[in-house]
Amino acid sequence: MAKERQDEQGELLKGNTPTLLMAVLQEGPLHGYAIAREIERRSGDALQLGEGSLYPALRALERDGLVISRWEPRPSGPARKVYELTEAGHRALAARTQSWRRFVEAVENVLGETPHVQQPT
Amino acid sequence: MYWEKRPMSSNRLEQYLDTLEKPLSALSIETRREWREEARQHVLAIADAHEALGMPPEQALEAALQRFGDAAQIGRQVARYPVNEPLSGRAAVALFSIPLLAAMGLLTVLAYVYVLTDSSLALNGLQVAGTAAYLLVPLLGGWLVGRRCHRRQSVTSVLLSLALAGILFTPISGILLIPAFGSSFATAPTDLRLGLLWLPLTWLSLHMTRQRPAPAAPAS
Numbered sequence: 623m624a625k626e627r628q629d630e631q632g633e634l635l636k637g638n639t640p641t642l643l644m645a646v647l648q649e650g651p652l653h654g655y656a657i658a659r660e661i662e663r664r665s666g667d668a669l670q671l672g673e674g675s676l677y678p679a680l681r682a683l684e685r686d687g688l689v690i691s692r693w694e695p696r697p698s699g700p701a702r703k704v705y706e707l708t709e710a711g712h713r714a715l716a717a718r719t720q721s722w723r724r725f726v727e728a729v730e731n732v733l734g735e736t737p738h739v740q741q742p743t
Numbered sequence: 744m745y746w747e748k749r750p751m752s753s754n755r756l757e758q759y760l761d762t763l764e765k766p767l768s769a770l771s772i773e774t775r776r777e778w779r780e781e782a783r784q785h786v787l788a789i790a791d792a793h794e795a796l797g798m799p800p801e802q803a804l805e806a807a808l809q810r811f812g813d814a815a816q817i818g819r820q821v822a823r824y825p826v827n828e829p830l831s832g833r834a835a836v837a838l839f840s841i842p843l844l845a846a847m848g849l850l851t852v853l854a855y856v857y858v859l860t861d862s863s864l865a866l867n868g869l870q871v872a873g874t875a876a877y878l879l880v881p882l883l884g885g886w887l888v889g890r891r892c893h894r895r896q897s898v899t900s901v902l903l904s905l906a907l908a909g910i911l912f913t914p915i916s917g918i919l920l921i922p923a924f925g926s927s928f929a930t931a932p933t934d935l936r937l938g939l940l941w942l943p944l945t946w947l948s949l950h951m952t953r954q955r956p957a958p959a960a961p962a963s
Binding site: 625654655658671674675677678681682684685691693700702703742 | 763777778780781782784788789810811812813814821823825826911920939
């Protein structure tokens with residue numbers, strides 16, 4: 623049952639991973655591990671990504687000029703690669719957030735009119 | 744460091760990273776090294792978090808690798824987006840050839856019209872188009888190459904490749920000079936002086952377009 627729910631969540635997440643990444647990068651530059659933790663934290667552990675799958679999405683965003691990356695030196699330990707949202711990324715995030723909210727509202731409206739849906743107790 | 748303390752874990756981790764890196768074999772060494780280091784740091788950070796919760800080191804690493812995901816699949820997906828990949832000289836020459844060949848095609852058609860009609864209008868059109876093509880080819884070529892240039896990549900090696908290719912293709916590119924500047928057919932292909940103008944024009948265009956978008960200003 624849990625596996626089924628995970629698969630279902632994975633499918634839903636697939637198309638929205640770039641938006642989630644941009645949303646957490648809105649606050650400032652983060653490295654890959656911190657991005658994964660921030661998504662988990664904000665979703666109350668409900669969204670758990672296959673962490674390696676963040677990187678293809680980050681690279682696609684970088685290719686599109688929505689995100690840039692750089693290696694940031696640390697006082698101790700090796701430099702770490704951090705990702706940062708660009709101006710174009712901020713604009714794209716605003717547009718995606720708006721269209722996502724419209725979509726959720728539309729789905730809510732449809733579900734709200736479904737008579738046989740039982741609310742979990 | 745985690746892998747220095749635990750040689751067994753180190754072997755397992757390196758095998759995993761090898762699998763992760765394998766699909767990127769067509770990309771530059773620098774890109775592959777960066778990707779490997781980034782993935783290593785991420786996996787070790789997960790393993791450290793598991794260890795902090797009391798998991799034995801070997802088990803913590805296994806859990807971290809599982810959490811990171813299927814190495815071969817992730818490697819293949821990452822290889823699809825070769826960002827920050829230095830542009831090879833061969834690719835730069837191929838990109839630069841696009842406007843050059845387009846200009847050659849256009850001028851050939853115009854020259855054919857002139858030969859068939861022998862009109863002064865066609866000759867004037869040919870001269871204007873030749874001059875425009877002569878100036879636009881390095882600008883468009885530089886733009887096409889610049890857009891693909893990594894922001895940290897030195898443009899010297901790219902320009903050198905283009906200059907070498909330019910010498911090889913002088914007989915072809917020199918034809919552009921004929922209608923533009925009225926050079927004779929006998930001297931134009933070897934007239935390198937005007938061809939030298941292409942280098943600064945290409946550099947200018949390439950330099951202007953290779954800049955990547957700046958990060959957003961931090962929120963106040």
